[in-house]
Amino acid sequence: MVxxxxxxxEEKKNGNNLLEVKGLKKFFPIQKGLLKRTVGHVKAVDxxxxxxxxxxxxxxxxxxxxxxxxxxxxxxxxxxxTEGQILFESRTLSADGNPKLVNLLDLNAxxxxxxxxxxxxxxxxxxxxxxxxxxxxxIVAEPMxxxxxxxxxxTEEIIVRLLERVGLRPDHLRRYPHEFSGGQxxxxxxxxxxxxxxxxxxxxxxxxxxxxxxxxxTLNLLQDLQKDFNLxxxxxxxxxxxxxxxxxxxxxxxxxxxxxxxxxxxxxSRPLHPYTEALLSSVPKPDPLxxxxxxxxxxxxxxxxxxPSGCYFHPRCRYAEEVCKLKTPEIRELxxxxxxxxxxxxxxxxxxx
Amino acid sequence: MSEPLIEVKDLHVEFDVRAxxxxxxxxxxxxxxxxxxxxxxxxxxxxxxxxxxxxLNMIPRPGKITQGxxxxxxxxxxxxxxxxxxxxxxxxxxxxxxxxxxxxGGEIGMIFQEPMSSLTPVYTxxxxxxxxxxxxxxxxxxxxxDQIAEQVAAHRNVTKEEAREIAIKMLRRVGxxxxxxxxxSYPHQLSGGQxxxxxxxxxLSCEPAMxxxxxxxxxxxxxxxxxILDIMRELxxxxxxxxxxxxxxxxxxxxxxxxxxxxxxxxxxxQGKVLEIFRDPKHxxxxxxxxxxxxxxxxxxxxxxxxISGMTPDPFNLPTGCVFHPRCPMFMPxxxxxxxxxxxxxxxxxxxxxxxxxxx
Numbered sequence: 001m002v003x004x005x006x007x008x009x010e011e012k013k014n015g016n017n018l019l020e021v022k023g024l025k026k027f028f029p030i031q032k033g034l035l036k037r038t039v040g041h042v043k044a045v046d047x048x049x050x051x052x053x054x055x056x057x058x059x060x061x062x063x064x065x066x067x068x069x070x071x072x073x074x075x076x077x078x079x080x081x082t083e084g085q086i087l088f089e090s091r092t093l094s095a096d097g098n099p100k101l102v103n104l105l106d107l108n109a110x111x112x113x114x115x116x117x118x119x120x121x122x123x124x125x126x127x128x129x130x131x132x133x134x135x136x137x138x139i140v141a142e143p144m145x146x147x148x149x150x151x152x153x154x155t156e157e158i159i160v161r162l163l164e165r166v167g168l169r170p171d172h173l174r175r176y177p178h179e180f181s182g183g184q185x186x187x188x189x190x191x192x193x194x195x196x197x198x199x200x201x202x203x204x205x206x207x208x209x210x211x212x213x214x215x216x217x218t219l220n221l222l223q224d225l226q227k228d229f230n231l232x233x234x235x236x237x238x239x240x241x242x243x244x245x246x247x248x249x250x251x252x253x254x255x256x257x258x259x260x261x262x263x264x265x266x267x268x269s270r271p272l273h274p275y276t277e278a279l280l281s282s283v284p285k286p287d288p289l290x291x292x293x294x295x296x297x298x299x300x301x302x303x304x305x306x307x308p309s310g311c312y313f314h315p316r317c318r319y320a321e322e323v324c325k326l327k328t329p330e331i332r333e334l335x336x337x338x339x340x341x342x343x344x345x346x347x348x349x350x351x352x353x
Numbered sequence: 354m355s356e357p358l359i360e361v362k363d364l365h366v367e368f369d370v371r372a373x374x375x376x377x378x379x380x381x382x383x384x385x386x387x388x389x390x391x392x393x394x395x396x397x398x399x400x401x402x403x404x405x406x407x408x409l410n411m412i413p414r415p416g417k418i419t420q421g422x423x424x425x426x427x428x429x430x431x432x433x434x435x436x437x438x439x440x441x442x443x444x445x446x447x448x449x450x451x452x453x454x455x456x457x458g459g460e461i462g463m464i465f466q467e468p469m470s471s472l473t474p475v476y477t478x479x480x481x482x483x484x485x486x487x488x489x490x491x492x493x494x495x496x497x498x499d500q501i502a503e504q505v506a507a508h509r510n511v512t513k514e515e516a517r518e519i520a521i522k523m524l525r526r527v528g529x530x531x532x533x534x535x536x537x538s539y540p541h542q543l544s545g546g547q548x549x550x551x552x553x554x555x556x557l558s559c560e561p562a563m564x565x566x567x568x569x570x571x572x573x574x575x576x577x578x579x580x581i582l583d584i585m586r587e588l589x590x591x592x593x594x595x596x597x598x599x600x601x602x603x604x605x606x607x608x609x610x611x612x613x614x615x616x617x618x619x620x621x622x623x624q625g626k627v628l629e630i631f632r633d634p635k636h637x638x639x640x641x642x643x644x645x646x647x648x649x650x651x652x653x654x655x656x657x658x659x660x661i662s663g664m665t666p667d668p669f670n671l672p673t674g675c676v677f678h679p680r681c682p683m684f685m686p687x688x689x690x691x692x693x694x695x696x697x698x699x700x701x702x703x704x705x706x707x708x709x710x711x712x713x
Contacts (some may be wrong), residue, residue, distance in 0.1 A: 063574040181664055182397075211396040212601055216645035216660035223657065238574060241604075245647035245658065268650055282575040283649055284582070284604030288627040292608065297576050299530070300547075353650030 018200060018232050020051040024084035026074045030305060042305045044070040046256035049331065052200065057226065057233040059247030059264065061240060063301055067256040072202045072236045076119050077112060081105060092117055117147055120193040124205035126185035130177040136188055137173040143195045166191045166221060183214035194225065202234045207242060219246055240283050244268055252276050255302045255312040258331060262338040269352040272340040274317045277350040311343065319344055355386040357426060358563055358595050359408060364421035366403050366412060373669040377403040377416065379619035385563065390589065390596040392610030392627065394603065398665055400619040401599045405565045409461060410443050410453050418444045427460065428562065462556030463565040523554040527584050549573060549581060557588055563595040570605060582609060603646055607631060615639045618666065618676045625703035635705040637683045675708065683709060
């Protein structure tokens with residue numbers, strides 16, 4: 001069962017993948033007592049595989065606590081992954097100038113530092129992710145200083161251009177983060193993420209804290225920057241309509257596992273996993289005449305330290321059968337570029353949007 | 354027919370801070386009818402939460418109601434007739450007086466947003482939790498059940514045992530599993546969605562005539578959000594409760610409200626039935642707001658969102674004329690920046706304040 005899936009994934013890789021995550025696991029130990037003995041693990045990310053092509057956006061959605069942010073952070077080893085492979089096409093680590101495929105988990109600290117030039121992050125909270133004692137120009141210049149790329153006046157010009165590109169004025173350079181609105185702060189965060197000319201940007205809920213009109217401005221900016229700099233994004237968010245708008249492909253996560261990955265259009269119109277179907281049906285539509293066909297998911301999200309047997313979603317799934325309680329479903333490609341982890345995916349006809 | 358419960362007339366709320374005076378609410382008029390849902394939408398800082406607090410007469414200092422009336426039609430007894438209502442101007446009641454205290458929480462309940470970005474980096478997590486929880490009126494060292502029971506006891510004449518029974522009943526009603534055990538849980542033992550449901554249970558335990566829901570589901574996942582909205586709808590039907598629903602989520606408001614008020618910089622810019630607002634928005638701000646949200650299932654590749662240009666203006670230095678004119682796509686030079694628009698009827702029961710609809 002496992003082998004064909006693996007080869008399918010391999011085949012895809014031979015296309016033009018910037019990043020490929022294989023069997024990523026991140027378990028947080030639960031320690032108890034005086035001796036801090038490990039009594040269990042929170043399986044935040046549990047055997048997750050996906051890939052990101054050049055210049056595309058992969059959306060990562062799911063309910064809170066499903067491990068989407070942990071997965072994003074594990075990629076640049078902000079959290080040290082427990083197991084798995086993270087293959088990344090690196091420019092800086094190759095000797096001959098051609099991109100070279102490296103496993104990030106095999107790298108030492110010095111090599112990892114080089115990789116952080118190529119993969120950067122934009123965080124959710126624009127207030128806490130900016131140092132309140134640093135000016136905007138310091139914040140944007142800091143990554144360049146750390147990597148020894150700071151060249152005085154020349155760099156200043158780069159920073160000014162970068163800030164203008166994200167919609168800030170040069171006279172903002174000497175100001176502090178508290179002088180800006182939420183949307184402007186997020187722009188500073190984006191400018192900082194782009195200062196080292198990365199190829200992959202991991203956006204962790206970048207618009208969740210923003211007002212609708214500012215959210216639209218920020219999403220447009222991210223799309224423009226993607227075109228201009230040929231960026232790939234991993235876009236972690238819980239808002240399904242935002243993810244649909246920005247993503248080329250979308251991965252749905254549930255309790256540390258990937259339930260389904262497909263192109264945005266396919267996933268939203270023809271979901272194959274009952275969890276995706278239920279999630280889509282819960283989104284309130286901005287249309288007063290819309291008759292909700294909401295599928296009620298019984299109970300709460302499973303506890304990642306003590307997940308149910310078989311398919312983690314089975315206690316809440318209205319299609320669950322005996323096999324779902326016993327066996328963990330493998331993720332497999334059911335339609336071209338459409339992967340799903342559900343025993344009954346073939347026989348079910350699920351409704352999209 | 355619709356019978357008014359709260360009438361807000363020409364309300365002005367000002368915050369006199371060192372840098373100047375902020376007009377948080379500037380001449381707001383609206384009516385909340387018995388048993389109906391009024392949706393209030395707008396961006397942060399537009400004065401929607403301040404309006405809600407003004408109704409309960411609990412504007413934080415240095416804010417003050419400087420002008421206007423908030424008429425509350427208080428029903429005498431449970432089976433009282435509309436004609437026998439007491440009419441109370443809530444804005445004139447004493448902030449800490451007996452009258453307003455019996456209304457707050459008892460006759461008008463309120464649910465707050467889960468505090469998400471209000472954390473100060475200099476406090477430990479523990480202090481934060483205490484603070485957040487006390488904002489929620491949930492005290493961490495006391496059981497959830499006791500807190501509901503206390504609310505009931507404060508507003509209804511019941512014994513301790515009866516209050517506990519009511520607490521369990523309320524928890525069951527808001528869909529908390531095993532309510533007879535959960536009643537003895539502390540807030541930290543509950544998930545975010547459950548905590549919000551307890552908040553709703555507290556607000557509803559005294560069968561209020563009106564519920565003010567200030568962004569009640571913003572911090573929750575869609576699946577939990579849908580559950581909470583169902584509970585609110587169901588309780589509204591069974592208890593004939595009015596809801597003032599404040600949100601910036603247009604999807605939520607479309608499914609909840611009968612009537613919508615759109616606010617911008619302390620003013621109502623448009624008001625109408627939910628269908629009219631979504632199908633035929635008149636004010637350029639409402640139009641822009643509706644266009645700026647990505648719609649599910651309507652993806653076009655490479656499509657951009659129509660965003661509103663610029664930012665909300667500096668509250669100390671509001672633009673002249675129409676406050677929206679610097680960002681407005683329909684800006685008419687020489688008029689919009691000079692003349693303040695008047696409240697104009699644009700269709701049956703549909704009002705907007707925009708010079709486009711005023712006769713020159």
